[in-house]
Amino acid sequence: MATFSSDGVTLDYGDEGAGPPVLLIHGFASNGAVNWGATSWVRTVTGSGRRALVLDNRGHGNSDKLYDPADYATDRMAADVVRLLDHVGVERAALVGYSMGARIAAFATLAAPTRVAALVLSGMASALVDGTGDGEAIAAALEAPSADVVTDEVARGYRLFAERTRSDLAALAACIRASRQTLSAEEVGRIATPTLVVAGSEDRVCGSPDALAAMIPGAEPVTLAGRDHMSAVGDATHKARVLAFLDAHGA
Template sequence: MNLDAPPFSSFRNDGLDLAYFDDGDPAGEPVLLIHGFASSASVNWVYPGWLRTLGDAGYRVIAIDNRGHGGSAKPHDPEAYHPTSMAADAAALLTHLGIADAHVMGYSMGARISAFLAIEHPDRVRSLVFGGLGIGMCDGVGDWDPIADALLAPSLDDVSHERGRMFRAFADQTKSDRLALAACIRTSRDLVRREDIARVEIPTLIGVGTKDDIAGSPHELAELMPRAVALDIPNRDHMLAVGDRVFKKAALDFYSELAGN
């Protein structure tokens, strides 16, 4: 299987140069992919096989490197990273590509951004797939300040906090800008209000690993939304659920069902 990343292009929004790829079948229905914290379009969507899965199924596959990540601009000001701003980046990418609306799939922080996109730009979203984030998008996902501290520590050896070590190791592995990520983690966790997500009538699939201790319940979130279904991804934690075959099959089935309606 060829898991090389496709060519990236860039566009400008909010004074920032933002990287993206546009691959798959150009005549297919567009799917916009929004990655998670400390990840990138390639790490979240190409290497775990999503680009191949969706492309082989006939979709046009678009993915953005969120600000602070991948090949995009990396401001060090926390005010740059509110999810409403990153949702505006995603909407601007669709405009840049001349796409009126798309299926939108986000993982973890990308699911939160996708939720803000659906709330603030509902005409741009055909459907939603949230991965790696359930009711935590409304209720919070625990104390993340130690993660910012871990990102700013001199080295991984100086980090004792378990989740902090996990994200610091991931950031080191992906050669990320740790100052940008530390800024991002401080403001990208703005909560989605329950009353706002309850008004999102877009068809939604919510997939969370059964061993995920970050996301919160997908079922509780689905119960809030008029047209949402929850998916338990068996025996997967937050890091491993993203590429799981059960998740991929459920997403393809979800899209097929929408096409049949």
Template sequence: MDFFEADDGVEIGYAVEGEGSPVLLAHGFASTHEVNWIATGWAKALTQAGYRVIMPDMRGHGQSGKPHDKQAYTLSAMAADLVALLDHLGEPGADLMGYSMGAMVSLVAAMERPERFDKIVAAGVGAKLLDPRRDPGPVIEALLTNDPSSIEDKGALLFRTFADQNKQDREALAACFEAVRAPFPADGLSRITRPVLVVAGETDSQAGAAEPLAERMPNGEAFTVPKRDHMKTVGERAYKEAVLKFLGE
């Protein structure tokens, strides 16, 4: 991996593969660029389609810096990392795809720096993003406990297990989760005039339906991945085909 320093001094690791039109990828919470984009076949699919794939480890994750202060993990701060990475690479703009947390960051990046992004794919998110009541407590407790067997919330246990599988800094992730679970700035969605594809699995209870979120944006469209939940949507062939079609239009 290569590294650069973000605007606030946090070191961000990233990898680049392929040649062609750039696509910037923002992975999900407790994941890494390798788990989210390489192991799932995304990097291969995009490079074979003629794209240059730019994959950071989001701050707090993988090989990037891991501050323990929740103020370091606002969606705006992470969106600024994406812009700073484009600056570092000398890229004036790119298509942008995020999954779950990365999709939240991507939508905020499209709100705040629309001149830097062409098409946006927000996957692993949906109607639940519009709900201001998103209690981070159970997941934070699950991340910080020294006894995983004590975790009763199934969704929280899933995050803890995923964090441990990826050998993450759980204190950094707890700070990150508290920040990204603040009410999403949904009022800004109407300002996103770029084409946006919202993707969610049919049985993804964490995201909810894709359509209500897509409808909040002037050029939003929705795609539902049949019979897939939050974890299984990521590498699904139908998701890849929908995105390649969207980017190629």
């Protein structure tokens, strides 16, 4: 892993393989190694003859931990993505984001459309527009003295996952308070980049992939049968559909 400075924030990233670049952006409370390494995504991308760039988002993994929610506004996290491309000398890359990472990827695509060759929004569907969950409840769970005292099932799940990934709980609490901005239907309708929207059929977090794809001109929806928000990540069909999409669009 290597580091670079994004507006004064030191961020960790991986860079493997050669060929058309694919930037992988992980979800909340995860990191590049968990979201993309342990699930064989990096091996899948490089094995397809592509270059895999893997970013640890601010507040996550080995990147700087920040404790002001304002530092996690989605447009700032999206700017980190573009600055990583600048740092490694990549003019255009496919962006593949999962959950929070998909939100970041969508914001980055709107901010810098000429830098994005193809866009994959996984684990984030119509909730990108409609909103999802109670960020404050999750923040409270992260700040609780123990997961045992958290009664909200969803919030407790995030706390337990954050503990498994050995995350900085205070940094994540700041992040969740600021990083769930939505986009309007009009804004996502301006995305002209080839877009794939992927979600599990049992995902109760991210909304409908068909509904979001209908808002983005030419977007393709994919539903992974029997998969929920956690199990969809490493699904073999997920990987196959993403690679076929990238092949179809020369990315």
